[in-house]
Amino acid sequence: MSEDITGQSRRIDVAAAQSGIEAESIKLRTRDLNVFYGSFRAIRDITLDFPTMQISALIGSSGSGKSTLLRTLNRMHDAIPGTSVTGQVLLDDQPIYGEDVDPIMVRRRIGMVFQRPNPFEKSIFDNVAYGLRFVGKMSRTEKRDRVEQALKQAGLWKEVQDRLDSSAFSLSGGQQQRLCIARAIAVEPEVVLMDEPTSALDPIATQNVEELMRELSEKFTIIVVTHNMQQAARVSHTTAYMTMDDDKSGVVVEVGPTGRIFTNPKDPRTEDYITGRIG
Amino acid sequence: MALTDAFSRSGGLRLRQRLQHGDLIFWLVALFFALLVVALLAIIVAVTWDGSDEARDTFGIIGFITSTEWNPVAGEFGAAPAIYGTVVSSMIALALAAPPAIMIGVFLSDLCPDRLRAPLSLMVELLAAIPSVVYGMWGVFVLIPFYRTFIASPLSETVGEYIPLFAGPVAVGRGLLVAGMILAIMILPTIAAVSRDVLTVVPTHQKEAMLALGATRWEVIRHAQLPYARAGIVGGMMLGLGRALGETMAALMVIGNMPRIEASLFQPATTAAAQIASQLPTTESDLHASSLILMALVLFLITLVANSIARLLVWNVSRQSGGR
Ligand SMILES: Nc1ncnc2c1ncn2[C@@H]1O[C@H](COP(=O)(O)OP(=O)(O)OP(=O)(O)O)[C@@H](O)[C@H]1O
Ligand SMILES: [Mg+2]
Numbered sequence: 001m002s003e004d005i006t007g008q009s010r011r012i013d014v015a016a017a018q019s020g021i022e023a024e025s026i027k028l029r030t031r032d033l034n035v036f037y038g039s040f041r042a043i044r045d046i047t048l049d050f051p052t053m054q055i056s057a058l059i060g061s062s063g064s065g066k067s068t069l070l071r072t073l074n075r076m077h078d079a080i081p082g083t084s085v086t087g088q089v090l091l092d093d094q095p096i097y098g099e100d101v102d103p104i105m106v107r108r109r110i111g112m113v114f115q116r117p118n119p120f121e122k123s124i125f126d127n128v129a130y131g132l133r134f135v136g137k138m139s140r141t142e143k144r145d146r147v148e149q150a151l152k153q154a155g156l157w158k159e160v161q162d163r164l165d166s167s168a169f170s171l172s173g174g175q176q177q178r179l180c181i182a183r184a185i186a187v188e189p190e191v192v193l194m195d196e197p198t199s200a201l202d203p204i205a206t207q208n209v210e211e212l213m214r215e216l217s218e219k220f221t222i223i224v225v226t227h228n229m230q231q232a233a234r235v236s237h238t239t240a241y242m243t244m245d246d247d248k249s250g251v252v253v254e255v256g257p258t259g260r261i262f263t264n265p266k267d268p269r270t271e272d273y274i275t276g277r278i279g
Numbered sequence: 280m281a282l283t284d285a286f287s288r289s290g291g292l293r294l295r296q297r298l299q300h301g302d303l304i305f306w307l308v309a310l311f312f313a314l315l316v317v318a319l320l321a322i323i324v325a326v327t328w329d330g331s332d333e334a335r336d337t338f339g340i341i342g343f344i345t346s347t348e349w350n351p352v353a354g355e356f357g358a359a360p361a362i363y364g365t366v367v368s369s370m371i372a373l374a375l376a377a378p379p380a381i382m383i384g385v386f387l388s389d390l391c392p393d394r395l396r397a398p399l400s401l402m403v404e405l406l407a408a409i410p411s412v413v414y415g416m417w418g419v420f421v422l423i424p425f426y427r428t429f430i431a432s433p434l435s436e437t438v439g440e441y442i443p444l445f446a447g448p449v450a451v452g453r454g455l456l457v458a459g460m461i462l463a464i465m466i467l468p469t470i471a472a473v474s475r476d477v478l479t480v481v482p483t484h485q486k487e488a489m490l491a492l493g494a495t496r497w498e499v500i501r502h503a504q505l506p507y508a509r510a511g512i513v514g515g516m517m518l519g520l521g522r523a524l525g526e527t528m529a530a531l532m533v534i535g536n537m538p539r540i541e542a543s544l545f546q547p548a549t550t551a552a553a554q555i556a557s558q559l560p561t562t563e564s565d566l567h568a569s570s571l572i573l574m575a576l577v578l579f580l581i582t583l584v585a586n587s588i589a590r591l592l593v594w595n596v597s598r599q600s601g602g603r
Contacts, residue, residue, distance in 0.1 A: 079490060081393055108493035118484040120503070130502075131492035180488070187492060 027052040027221040028073060028110075028191055033087035035068050035077065042068045044249040045087070048240055050191075055213060055222045057232035057258065060242035061273070065250020066225040069242070070193050073223065074110035075103040091191070108134065111189035115196040117176035119168035119183070124160050127168045127179055131187040146186055153219075154182035155212050174205025181212065185220065192216065194224040198231065210235050229274055233262050241270045324579075331573035333566055343573055349538035349554075351563040356570035358577055360538040364455060364548035365581065368530060369523035371459025371544070376467045377516050383467075384474025384512070385500055400475065407468035415532030418461040423533060426460065427452035431545050443542035453535035456544040461529050466519030473515025477508040517589030524582050527552040551578040 028050040035042045043065035050056045058066045068077075075096060077083040089096045096106045119127050128147045132138060138146070147164075151157040156178045160171070168179055177197060184192055194213070198206040206228075213222055213235050226232050232239050239262070240255040254261065254270045265271040296302075334343060334356060346357025387400055427449055435447030481504045489503040505512075527550075535547020536557060555571050555578075562568040 074491065076487065076490065079486075079496075104493055104495055107491055112487075112491035114484060114487065114491075116484060118488045120485065120488065121507070130489075131494075134493045134495075134498065183488075183492070 024054075025052045026050065027092065028223070029088075029090045029093075030069075030073070031088040031090065033069070033072060033085070033089060035065070035072050036084045036086075038082045041247070041249045043072075043242075044245065044247075044251050046250075046252055048252060048255060050221060050223055051238065052221050053217055053219070054237040055217045055224060055235050057236035057239045058223065058225045058242060059227070059229060059232050059239060059273070060250070060253075061244065062227075063248075063250075064242040064244045066242055067195050068250065070112075070195050070223065070225050073191070073193055074107050074112055076107075076112065078103050108187060109189055110191040110193060111184035111187065113177070113181050113184050113192065113194040113197050116200050117173055117180050119171075119176050119179055122168060123165045124168050124171070124179060125164040128182050128186050131183060135187050147182075150182040150186035151179075153185055153212075153216065154178045155208060155215075156182055172205070174201045174208060177201060177205070177209060178212065181209070181216075185216065189220065191221045191223065194222065196225055196227060199227060206231070229262075233258060241265075241267075241273060243269060243273070324576075327572050327576040327579070331569050331576055333569035334573040337566060338570075340573075343570070344577060347540055351558070351567045354564065354566055356566065358551070358570075358574050360540050361549050361551040361554045361574060362577065362581065363540050364458075364534065365524055365550040365552070365578065367544075368455055368458045368462055368534065368548070368550060369520055371456060372462030372466055372523040373516060373520050375460060375463035376470055376519060380467045380470035380515075380519075381474050381512060383471040384478055385504075387471070387475040388478035389496075389500060389504070400472075403468050403471050403475075405468075406464075407472070411465065411526060411528040412532075414461055414465055415529040418457065418529060418533040422461060423452045423457055426457050431456070435543075435545055439543070439545070444544055446543040447545060449545050450547075452545075453533055453547050454543075454545050455534065455548045458530050458534035458548070458550070459544075461533050462523040462526055465526065465529060466522050469522060470512075470515045470519045473518060474508070474512050477511030477515070478504055481507045513592050514589065517585065517592070520585055520589070521582055524585060525552055525578070526550075527556045531556055551575075551581070 026049045030046050030048050033046040034044055046069055058069065060066055071077055072085055073089055073096075077085065085097060091106070091109065095101065096103075120130060122130070125147055128150050129143055132143055132146060148157065151160065156175060159175060160179075163170070168176060171179060177200070181192075181197070197213075198209050201209065210231060213224065216222060217237075224232075224236065236258045238256065239258040241253045241261065242250050243253050245251045254265060254267045256266075261270065262274055265274060338346065338356065343356065344358045344362060346355070347359045348355040348357045349360060350356075383403065387396060387403070391399060431449040431452055431454075432447075434445045435449050439445040439447050485503045485507060486499050489499045494502065530550045531553035534549060534553060536549050536553060537547040538549050538554065539546070541548070551574050555575055559568070559571050562571065
C-alpha cells in the first residue's frame with residue numbers, strides 16, 4: 001500500500017496547484033483506504049487530503065460510503081464486529097491504524113458530531129462537561145470555564161447561560177445539535193467530523209450551524225458530510241464528490257476547491273450530480 | 280333531531296360492523312380472561328383469609344407476625360422467625376447474585392465474542408430451567424460440605440469469636456447463609472438475562488456519542504449503558520428477589536428448618552414457604568393448620584410489598600432518567 005503514496009499524493013498536489021490553491025498543510029490524509037463490512041467493500045481506494053483549519057465537504061448520493069469514510073477517520077468502526085480496513089489514514093503524517101496506536105487517543109484528537117442530535121440524558125452543563133472527565137483531572141472552576149468557552153464557541157451560551165442545570169432535552173433540535181457540537185469541541189480535538197449535522201434541522205437552525213462551522217474552522221479542521229449541495233458550496237473550502245461504483249463500492253470521483261467543483265466540474269458524473277440530474 | 284337520528288344510525292351500524300368483524304366477540308373473550316385473573320386472585324385471598332380465621336382470632340395478625348414462638352405441640356404459633364428467615368435469606372441471595380449477574384449481562388451484551396454469545400446465553404437461561412429440587416440436592420451434597428469446610432468453620436472459629444453474625448457452632452452446616460447462597464445461584468440467571476436484554480437495547484447513538492468523546496469501552500459501559508439500563512436492571516433484581524422470597528424446595532433442603540431467630544448467619548433457620556410446605560401435611564391441630572394458612576397470607580403480603588417497592592423503584596428511576 002505504501003508504495004502508492006508518492007504517486008497518489010503527487011496527483012493530488014498537481015490538482016491542487018492547477019486549481020490555484022497554494023500548497024497548504026494537510027491535517028488528515030487517507031491513502032488507498034478500503035473499508036469492508038464482512039466481504040462487502042463499502043469504499044474503494046480512497047486517497048484524499050484534508051487541509052488544516054479548513055472545511056472539507058464530502059458529497060454524493062446515498063450509499064456512496066460517505067458516512068463509512070467519515071467514521072473510518074476516527075476509528076468508530078472498531079466497535080462494529082466484522083468491519084475491516086485496509087490502506088492508511090494519517091493524522092499529522094502519523095498512521096492512526098498502526099499496531100501501537102490507541103483508538104481512544106485517536107478519538108480524543110478527532111471528535112465527531114452525528115446526524116441526529118444525541119445529547120445524554122443529563123443537564124446542559126453535564127453534557128458539555130462530560131468529555132472533560134476523559135481528558136484528565138481538572139478543578140471545578142477550570143471545568144466551568146471550559147464549558148462556558150465551549151458553549152460560547154458553539155454560539156449557545158447566550159441562550160442557555162441561566163438554565164445550565166436544566167435537561168438537555170428541554171432544548172430545541174437545533175440547540176441540541178449545537179450542544180452536541182459544544183460537547184465535541186469542549187475536549188479540544190484537532191479535527192471535528194460532522195455527518196450531515198443539519199439534516200434534522202430547520203433552515204434557521206441550519207444557518208446557525210453553518211455560521212458556527214465557519215467560525216470553528218479558524219480553530220479546528222472540519223470534515224462534513226452533507227446531502228445539501230448549497231451547504232457544501234456555502235461553507236466548505238474543498239469538496240470531494242463520491243459515487244457508488246458498478247460493484248456498489250464507494251469511490252471518489254473528483255476532489256478540488258469547492259468553487260471549482262461547483263462551477264467547473266471536470267468529470268461528467270460530478271456535473272450530473274451537482275446539476276441535479278442524479279441523486 | 281336529524282342529528283340524533285344520524286347518531287343512532289351510525290351507532291347501530293358500528294355495533295353491527297363490530298359484530299360482523301368479530302371485534303366485539305374478541306373483546307368479550309379477552310375481557311373474560313382478564314377478569315378471570317382478577318377473580319382468581321380474589322378467591323385465593325378469600326380462601327386464605329377464611330382458612331386463617333382461627334389463627335387470627337387466637338393471636339391477632341400483629342401478635343402472629345411479632346411472636347417468635349412456634350411450637351405446634353404447645354399450640355403456640357408466631358411467624359416472626361419464618362418472616363425473618365425469608366427476608367434475610369432473600370436479601371443475602373440478592374446481594375450475592377446481583378453483582379456477578381450484572382457483570383454477566385454486560386459480558387453477554389457487549390464484550391462477548393460473537394461466536395460465544397449464543398451458546399453462553401443459552402447456558403445462562405438453562406440455569407433458570409433447573410428444577411429447584413435439583414438445586415436443593417446439589418446444595419446438600421456439594422455446596423454444604425464445601426461451605427462447611429471452607430467458609431463456615433474457618434470463619435466461625437476466627438472472627439466468629441467476636442462477631443455474633445458469624446458465631447458457631449456450625450454443626451452440619453445448614454443455615455441462613457448457605458440458603459442465601461443456593462437462592463443466589465437460582466436467581467442469578469434471571470438477573471443476568473434481564474440485564475443482558477436491557478443493555479442490548481441501549482441506543483447506538485448514545486454509545487457512539489460517548490466513544491467519539493474518547494471514552495474507553497469500560498467508560499462507555501459505565502457512563503452510557505448502565506445508567507440507561509438501570510431501570511431494567513433494578514426490575515430484573517426485583518424479579519429475582521420475588522423468586523427468592525417464594526422459593527420453597529431448595530430453601531427447605533438446606534436452611535435447617537428451625538423456627539428461631541439467631542444473630543449468626545451460620546445457624547439453622549426457616550422460611551415461610553419452607554415451613555408451610557414441611558408442616559401442612561402433618562398438622563397437630565386445626566389451629567396449626569390455620570396458622571400455616573395465615574402464614575401463607577403473610578408471605579403473599581411480603582411478596583406484594585416487595586413487588587410494589589420494585590415497581591415504585593423502576594417507575595421512579597425510569598421517570599428520572601427519561602424525563603430529566
Ligand atoms: N454497519 C454496516 N454493515 C454493513 N453494511 C453497511 C454498514 N454501514 C453501511 N453499510 C453499507 O455500506 C454502504 C455505504 O454506506 P454509508 O452509510 O457509508 O453511505 P452514505 O454515503 O453515508 O449514505 P447516506 O447518504 O444515505 O448516509 C451502503 O451500501 C451500506 O448499506
Ligand atoms: Mg451517511
